[in-house]
Amino acid sequence: MKHFSKGGLPTRSKAEADIATMLEEFQLAFRYEPLIQVGQYEYAPDFCIVHPTHRLLILWEHFGMIDQPDYACKTIQKLNSYAENGYHLGLNLIMTYETKKHPLHFGHIQDCIKKYFLQPL
Numbered sequence: 001m002k003h004f005s006k007g008g009l010p011t012r013s014k015a016e017a018d019i020a021t022m023l024e025e026f027q028l029a030f031r032y033e034p035l036i037q038v039g040q041y042e043y044a045p046d047f048c049i050v051h052p053t054h055r056l057l058i059l060w061e062h063f064g065m066i067d068q069p070d071y072a073c074k075t076i077q078k079l080n081s082y083a084e085n086g087y088h089l090g091l092n093l094i095m096t097y098e099t100k101k102h103p104l105h106f107g108h109i110q111d112c113i114k115k116y117f118l119q120p121l
Contacts, residue, residue: 013064015104016046019096022109028052028117039085043078051117058116059087060094067099090116 003011005020009032016032023030029052033044036059047060059082065071079095087093094116098104 013062015062015064015096015098018104018106019047019060019062019109022106022113023047023049026113026117028113038081038087041081043081049117056092058092058094060096060112062104063095063097064104065099066097067101 003014003017005011005017005024007021007024009017009020009024011017011020011032020030020032028049030047030049032047034048035042035044036048045059046062049058049060050056051058061078063071063075066075075097079089082088082093089095094112096104096108096112
């Protein structure tokens, strides 16, 4: 791992380091790439975050190569598996993505954190 959050957490990508940095700055409790069982599959979602109010666990997946067809296909399969096992976008699953032309930026990360963690459900 060659990218690090501001707090020193090693991550696999710059975007994940940026997300971790923002989670640290907002003082949200999280784990990076914990292994979880989702139906018959074992996944390591990028982040598992404890919601500060209702204490539910929320997964945050960042898809950094969504403009590559094979990667996009695997992403759809993973999202289907999540949905079939009780993880729903906007409820207990957050998804961000980027392409070479449209990288993830701090403003978008901050907007996601404010929307999903700092507003009541």
